[in-house]
Amino acid sequence: MSMKNKRIITAILGILCAVTAASCSGSNEVNSYTMGAVGETVSETAAASQSETSSQTSAAETTGETVSETEAAPAKATILVAYFSNPQTDSTDADTSASRNLESGTLKGNVEYAAELIQAKVGGDMFRIETVEPYPAAYDPTINQALDEQRANARPELKNSIDLSGYDTIYLGYPNWWGDMPMALYTFLEQNDLSGKTVNVFVCHGGSGASATLSTVKSLQPGANVSDNVLTLYWTDIPDAPAKINEWTG
Numbered sequence: 001m002s003m004k005n006k007r008i009i010t011a012i013l014g015i016l017c018a019v020t021a022a023s024c025s026g027s028n029e030v031n032s033y034t035m036g037a038v039g040e041t042v043s044e045t046a047a048a049s050q051s052e053t054s055s056q057t058s059a060a061e062t063t064g065e066t067v068s069e070t071e072a073a074p075a076k077a078t079i080l081v082a083y084f085s086n087p088q089t090d091s092t093d094a095d096t097s098a099s100r101n102l103e104s105g106t107l108k109g110n111v112e113y114a115a116e117l118i119q120a121k122v123g124g125d126m127f128r129i130e131t132v133e134p135y136p137a138a139y140d141p142t143i144n145q146a147l148d149e150q151r152a153n154a155r156p157e158l159k160n161s162i163d164l165s166g167y168d169t170i171y172l173g174y175p176n177w178w179g180d181m182p183m184a185l186y187t188f189l190e191q192n193d194l195s196g197k198t199v200n201v202f203v204c205h206g207g208s209g210a211s212a213t214l215s216t217v218k219s220l221q222p223g224a225n226v227s228d229n230v231l232t233l234y235w236t237d238i239p240d241a242p243a244k245i246n247e248w249t250g
């Protein structure tokens with residue numbers, strides 16, 4: 001073999017070695033990524049794959065069995081925002097009235113509005129405490145019905161139930177009704193066991209604050225860690241609710 005041919009063959013072998021080494025090293029990285037970084041990478045990929053394309057899903061599947069397990073059982077939210085609210089259809093004005101007519105024209109109760117802001121900040125699930133028999137939309141008849149229920153120590157039947165077992169933290173919101181919680185809150189707190197959970201109470205009111213309702217929540221849920229840091233929102237506080245909730249939730 002001529003010297004020239006030897007040089008050409010040596011050069012070709014050199015190139016082949018370099019290519020092989022690069023591809024081996026690349027495949028080692030893929031393996032160590034796949035095996036060693038399955039936890040974090042998989043959960044990110046799996047979360048993305050829920051809403052994205054099938055090509056991304058199949059890319060995630062190549063990382064191994066753990067991916068499909070993660071996809072099959074996404075982590076459940078451990079925060080719940082549970083609230084009662086009764087938007088009033090009359091006298092709706094952000095500064096002076098019982099409920100809030102948002103700029104969009106959507107009528108929302110004050111507590112409902114606060115609950116949505118809290119969920120937007122802390123995440124988690126939302127549960128509305130509603131009675132089978134709805135309350136009147138107008139203010140005066142609601143006032144009368146609520147007073148009758150309080151005097152009768154009633155337990156209005158709730159429309160929906162919820163399994164609280166997966167939640168660690170519950171934001172519990174309600175309006176002050178006649179210096180107390182709406183009676184539907186008694187039903188809710190007597191039907192559910194919040195033991196071991198952190199409970200953060202928020203109350204909308206027309207001047208009475210939370211009255212003695214924090215003590216009532218504590219006495220109905222002696223096993224719960226009910227925070228003393230109650231958020232109270234007066235009617236005129238509602239426009240500032242985003243800032244107040246931001247501060248309260250930390």
Ligand SMILES: Cc1cc2nc3c(=O)[nH]c(=O)nc-3n(C[C@H](O)[C@H](O)[C@H](O)COP(=O)(O)O)c2cc1C
Pocket residue numbers: 084085086087088097098099100108109110111112139142143144146147174175176177178179180204205206207208209235
């Ligand atoms: C039946 C009823 C009773 C109320 N009683 C009180 C009260 O005793 N003290 C108070 O400060 N506000 C009272 N309010 C005002 C509500 O607490 C306040 O309007 C609250 O923001 C309503 O929240 P919501 O729009 O989410 O239902 C009462 C309102 C209603 C409808």
